[in-house]
Amino acid sequence: MIKPAVSVKIALLAVALLYLYSLWHREPDVDDAWIGEHAYWLVEKGYVKSELMHGITNQHVRNIVHHKLFTLNGALFITLFSFSLWTLKSVSLMWLLIFGVIFFITIRRKEGSPAAWFAMLLMAVNAFIFQYSFVYRPEIMVMTLGFISWLFLDQYLHNKSRYALIFSGLFAGLAASAHLNGLIFIMAGGLLLLWNRKLLPAIIFGLSVLPSLMIYFFDFTREYGFSYWLYQLNDAPALHKSSILPHSLSFFGKIFREHMRFFHSPAEISQSLLLLFCLILGYPFLKQKKALLRYFLLLVISLSLVAVHTTSKYMLMYMPFILYIITITFLHIYDGRKTEQKLLRGIEVKKAWPWAVALLFIYFSIGMIRNIQISTRKFDPGKHAELSNKYIGTRQDTVRVIAPMDFIFNEIEHFERIQGDLSFADMQKAGHDLHGKSFLKMADSLGIHYLLLSDHYLEKFGLDGFTVADFRSAGFTVAGKEENLQIIKNEEP
Structure with a gap:
């Protein structure tokens, strides 16, 4: 024994x-x-x-x-x-x-x-x-x-x-x-x-x-x-x-x-x-x-x-x-x-x-x-770079994005600004109206070029029901979707 x-x-x-x-x-x-x-x-x-x-x-x-x-x-x-x-x-x-x-x-x-x-x-x-x-x-x-x-x-x-x-x-x-x-x-x-x-x-x-x-x-x-x-x-x-x-x-x-x-x-x-x-x-x-x-x-x-x-x-x-x-x-x-x-x-x-x-x-x-x-639960450190190159291209140093917080890993030095999706959730807590087109208007006012949003944040910001026409009317287009991230492009930031 x-x-x-x-x-x-x-x-x-x-x-x-x-x-x-x-x-x-x-x-x-x-x-x-x-x-x-x-x-x-x-x-x-x-x-x-x-x-x-x-x-x-x-x-x-x-x-x-x-x-x-x-x-x-x-x-x-x-x-x-x-x-x-x-x-x-x-x-x-x-x-x-x-x-x-x-x-x-x-x-x-x-x-x-x-x-x-x-x-x-x-x-x-x-x-x-x-x-x-x-x-x-x-x-x-x-x-x-x-x-x-x-x-x-x-x-x-x-x-x-x-x-x-x-x-x-x-x-x-x-x-x-x-x-x-x-x-x-x-x-x-x-x-x-x-x-x-x-x-x-x-x-x-x-x-x-x-x-x-x-x-x-x-x-x-x-x-x-x-x-x-x-x-x-x-x-x-x-x-x-x-x-x-x-x-x-x-x-x-x-x-x-x-x-x-x-x-x-x-x-x-x-x-x-x-x-x-x-x-x-x-x-x-x-x-x-x-x-x-x-x-x-x-x-x-x-x-x-x-x-x-x-x-x-x-x-x-x-x-x-x-x-x-x-x-x-x-x-x-x-x-x-x-x-x-x-x-x-x-x-x-x-x-x-x-x-x-x-x-x-x-x-x-x-x-x-x-x-x-x-x-x-494992993390692929290269997935963010692949996504960036596919949708944003190689010249990212003047690009501002709203993305998941962990997007900074391996990418923080490549972008002018990576703003966390969580920051807008905090703005909502503070009483800001960030729902639907109000959220898109805020992103545009901050000079954001791309939105990389998960299903959770699409719903939180009232974008889960948006059609292509809805995005276009606000000056945005849907560039694609990778796994749980929808990539949305601002046409004229």
């Missing part, structure tokens, strides 16, 4: 092989283009702007609402390896590798080698880590920096090392510089110190945050400063979030919507049920890690206050703590499954064991189904 420790390593190897296969021509995420363009222009122009979101809060002129440290990291990779989908995705992959090493060493040192390997398997199967560790988004970077901040803070709580406290603040500031949601590590760290009645250390921690947090303001200028930042932050349709509460109370009302983050889909639900099971039944021994539980609670509450949306991907920022809690609880139950040990309210471990296995099986099954789906 194969020993459990060996089984865990075999399963981990299998998931790792699937992950490696998934990297090959993995399908782009909309954020690969949306956020990746920021790094591209930083390298090209020395500042961040966005042609994809042309017309939204003046982003085509200057954009200072972006993930600052993450953008700098992306710009470094572009400088070293040139602009490509693979280059951008590799940024998050690098941070996953850094996190994996730190996480494994931490769990092995604190809980032992079997726990460390089991934690790595939980991490590898996790649908969100599997997906977003190869997407150009800052969550994996923030997760890593935030976890390092916690490790230094935990070290301070155990040995009162002032250097550890300072480094904890520095890494919390770096996390916030990479994504403003990283402010949760500043909030949780400071509040945990206050919870432990350590006022002076909390002040030192707060001051230690400032040097690294200043990175966020690297591209603020006299012309594009705080007021411009507030304008872009408050007026961006993508950052709008409706609330039934008065504006003065909506900030705190977000706490009561936070549960939605944990129950969006089967992937979140399976993880959340396993976490709740471990937190509730494992509390008698989890409470020995009081600082960990308090910090995790503060992170959850802080994210509910800071985050604009209840999207599940933001959970990645405190995912290490979820995996840690599940690991130590599950292994405790495993070790006591044949004994008379008691859990919460006198429940015997041997009775809880089948439930733990069932919940873990559901977590693994749903995670692997989603991971296989991600792995099998």
